[in-house]
Amino acid sequence: MVDSTHKKKIIIAGVAVAVIAGGTFAYYNSHKQMPAAATHAGHGGSAAVVKVDGEKVVLDAKARQLAGVQTAVVEKKALTKEIRTTGKIAINENGRAYITSRVMGRVDELYVTAEGEYIEPGQVIAAVYSPDYxxxxxxxILAIDTVDKLRGASRDIVQMNNQLLQAARRKLELLGVPAQDIEHIAHTRQPNTHMAVRAQFGGTVLEKQVLLGAYIMPGEKLYAVSDLSSVWLYVDLYEKDVxxxxxxxxxxxxxxxxxxxxFTGVVSFINPVLDDATRTVKVRVEMANPAGKLKPNMFANATIKVPLGETVVIPASSLLDTGKRKxxxxxxxxxxxxxxxxxxxQEANGYIQVLSGLQPGEVVVTAATFLIDSQTQLGNFGSHAGHGGGGKPQASQPAAVPQAPANPAPSGKAGGEHAGH
Structure with a gap:
């Protein structure tokens, strides 16, 4: 009983060895015949042939047609780079000002009552009852009367009275009283009960800070105005364009x-600090706005054209950027x-400047660059692997894809039976 079991194990092991040997032979035989078939198909002209020698690739007409290879001539050309960005209209801070009071008193009349109104320089904006005025x-008036009455006095007294008159007039001028009003006072010899407060600056009212009946002090802000005939545009410039x-x-x-x-403007300021969050730099553009069309806080698109000069250029599609190599x-x-x-x-208008490595007149690939590069990688890998990883890659190894037989053998015939073994 033991001998019978032992014999069965020996028979099963022998059959397994025979099966493995047969499969190995069939695999070796089929792979041994593939290069011959590939070479035959390549010489027959029915398949594309690619030869790789290091970083040199040779493509026959069929391979170039299948890959869609296109070329262009390297040339010298003047490029103009367009930097496109967005921004927001802002108030020109150079034209921003406060209209203030020069006297202490009570506002009894207010002639500019709403934000957005335009104030002309020297325009009367309020009437203030001021004891100081x-x-x-x-x-x-007293100084004028004194000068008139003592015209016949000694020279020193006349000179002193004239000085007092000039000092009194100067005091009115410092309060902001215009010359024509001072002349009117001298003519009538009657003081005005209210002082007309005039705007020191012109502009659009951005903020109204005074109310009717308010009691104001010298230097107090009445209106915030800005001259909007000129505005600023702030745009964001990316780090690569600085x-x-x-x-x-x-x-x-x-x-x-x-x-x-x-509209057109001029770059007037470039922020010296880069925004770490957005990786951009604020650029200020000063723009004329005589018609007032550009409103603060409007969004706008900006284009800056930068001439790059004449250099050697190639189409942008020619470049293969691997990260480490261009x-x-x-x-x-x-x-x-x-x-x-x-x-x-730099890149502009679909072209890339070439600082070194190419000369005008040379021809570069513009389409299928990645496919050609992949052949250099696959070719080197295939040659290396074919020698078990220990040998050097062989040059000019033809590669072709064999076509299927025109009349395959029907299943069940000798060919199929042989493959089955």
């Missing part, structure tokens, strides 16, 4: 409020392409 007028923008450059501005209309494939003949490292500058 009344006292200054009376002092000036070097291209300088103070004095012209900026073209459009806004959704006025479709089809273009490369292009240079055409050497109709079917040969060589990878080359280059140093690039």
């Amino acid at each position: 009344i006292a200054a007028q009376e002092e000036y 070097a291209n923008v300088q103070v004095g450059q012209t900026v073209t501005v459009t806004t959704p409020a006025y479709p089809g209309e273009t 490369v292009v494939f240079v055409a050497q003949g109709e079917d040969t392409f060589v990878k080359r490292d280059i140093v690039i500058g």
Whole structure:
């Protein structure tokens, strides 16, 4: 019984060894015949042939057609970079001011009552009852009377009276009383009960800070105004564009409020500090606004054109940026392409500046660059792997995809039975 069981185990082991040996032979035989079939298909012209030698790739006409290879000539060209950004209209701080009172008193009349109104320089904005103003007028009238009465006095007295008259007039001028009003007081010899407060500056009222009946003090703010005939535009400039923008450059501005209309401005300030959160720099553009169309807090689009000069350029699609390398494939003949490292500058108008690595007149690949580069990677890997990982890659290894037989053997025939074993 033990001998019978032992014999069965030996028979099962023998059958397993035979099956494994048969499968190994079939696998080796089929893979041994594949290169021959591939080579035969390549020589027959029915498959695309690719040859790889390091960073040189040779593509036959079929392979170039399938990959869609396109080329362009390296040339020298003047580029103009357009920097597009957005921003917001702001008040020109140079035209912003406060209208203040020069006297102490009670506001009995207020002639500008709402924000948004425009005030002309020298316009009367309020009537203030001021005891100080009344006292200054009376002092000036008294000085005039004294000069008239003592015209025949000694020279010293006349000189002193004239000095007192000039001092009284100067006091009225410091209170903001215009010359014509002072002359009117001198003519009538009657003081006014209310002082007309005039605007020291003109502009649009941004904030009204005085009410009718309020008691004001010298220097108190009555209105905040701004001259909106000139406004500022603040735009955000990305870190990569900072070097291209300088103070004095012209900026073209459009806004959704006025479709089809273009405004111009000039860069007047570049913030020296970069915003760490947005990685942008604030740039201030000063713009003329005579018609008042540009309102503070409006959104706007800005375009800055930067001439880059004439340099060697290639189409942007030619560049293959791997992170560590900037490369292009240079055409050497109709079917040969060589990878080359280059140093690039800026990109504009679909072109990239080439600082070194290419000369005008050379031809570079503009389409299928990635596919050609993948062949260099696959070609090197395949040659290395074919030698068990220990040998050097062989040059000019042809690669082709064999086509299926035109008349495959029907299942159940000798070929199928052989494959089954």
